[in-house]
Amino acid sequence: MGKMISEIKEQPAALERLLKGERRNIAGIADRIRKLDPAFLSLAARGSSDNAATFGKYLIECENGLTCSLAAPSVHTVYKKKIDMRRGVVIGVSQSGEGDDINETLRLARASGAYTVGITNTPGSAMAAVADDVILLRAGVEKGLAATKTYTCQLMAMMMLSASLAGDRALLAALDGVPDAVNETLAVESRVREITERYRYMERCVIIGRGFNYATVKEAALKLMETSYVVAQPFSTADFMHGPIAMTGAGFPAFVCAPSGRMAAPIRKLCGELRDKQLETVIASSNPATLKLASKAIRMPVDCGELVSPILYIVPFQFFANFLSVARGLDPDNPRFLKKVTKTL
Incomplete structure (x- = not known):
């Protein structure tokens, strides 16, 4: 069996690990965001992670009532522009946690006053070092080049964060049924x-x-x-x-x-x-x-x-x-x- 097909079939188990392993951590991150009372939220990502971030934008705006943008990393990394990020939350999304532009976006956002969160599958990654807090996907090593289980775990992580931020116990309970x-x-x-x-x-x-x-x-x-x-x-x-x-x-x-x-x-x-x-x-x-x-x-x-x-x-x-x-x-x-x-x- 090939790597991609195998990892498609691993998704229920990967989602189960994420639900069990990150519930308390995500609740704590949501509590810190609530206390900050942010004016906006921004998501920074590339590739499949950027597609997950697109879902996150819809989710945060529809379920949490927060203005949410998709960051343009080149504003920071190529054009070298400084943006006032005070009272903002910037979330970087990367399966590897090693994307230079996403990590630089997080670093500069944090230096500009934002609270930063990394969503990654790789503990000990550069993203884990640069962000204030980290959500680990717990998908297991993804050997296939095309993202499958890390993508669906990114979607789940965002749903867990959104539901925790909203205090939506019904949705949090419903998420337990998603792996099945x-x-x-x-x-x-x-x-x-x-x-x-x-x-x-x-x-x-x-x-x-x-x-x-x-x-x-x-x-x-x-x-x-x-x-x-x-x-x-x-x-x-x-x-x-x-x-x-x-x-x-x-x-x-x-x-x-x-x-x-x-x-x-x-x-x-x-x-x-x-x-x-x-x-x-x-x-x-x-x-x-x-x-x-x-x-x-x-x-x-x-x-x-x-x-x-x-x-x-x-x-x-x-x-x-x-x-x-x-x-x-x-x-x-x-x-x-x-x-x-x-x-x-």
Whole structure:
């Protein structure tokens, strides 16, 4: 069994370790943030971690009512600009904890008066040294180059922090059921494997979602670009209708992330429009009416609600990226030109 496929299946256990091992630490960090009464929060990340940060932005603003931005590290590292970070919280997200630009962003934010937190899978990393406090993902060593279990653990860490910050005991209790839900979701493997061969020669596609799952489609696109070299473009459903839909047509592959929740109705409407335009749609959903609109349907076995859905809905796309890479005669564990730890400024 390859590294990527193995680590996809390790996700329930990794999430369980995070829940058990970091609950008290995250509660303490949330308490310090509450006492600070921050004016804003900023998330700094690259790659898959940046996709997790996109989810974090939606989460913090929707659930905690705090203005939350995605940091532009080059403002600090290239343009050398100083920003007043007093009464701010800056969270760096990195599986390795060794990204120079993210760590420099944390260092300068701390020097400018911000409270800083690192979210990383690597104890003893540079990030752990530079941040005021650290949340360890506890995912175990990720040997595959494409992030899988560290990504879902990043999502979980942000949910734990948000729920603790809000004092939302119901959500904190609900998170305990997520590892089992992910374990059930692994059952989509056979269906994803079944449909993959059809897309063996696919050179480009769009992946569409919205809201909390905008992060999901960004991460799904990244996985396809990394492992299968497909030109995969992620869009929110709203942005897609504002121009990019014009580049599609009959037979154009469109992958759609369609969980339950507030975005379900507008996404279902879009799926109907894509069918009418004869696009080739692959839809992941638990809703029978939405699945009927698909060229190829992936029925999600669990509906945990919109907030938790990004952890579940990335799973079929992780499987698809792995199987498509193999079908194309590639190695998903060794993509060309890439390294596990990427350092940029």
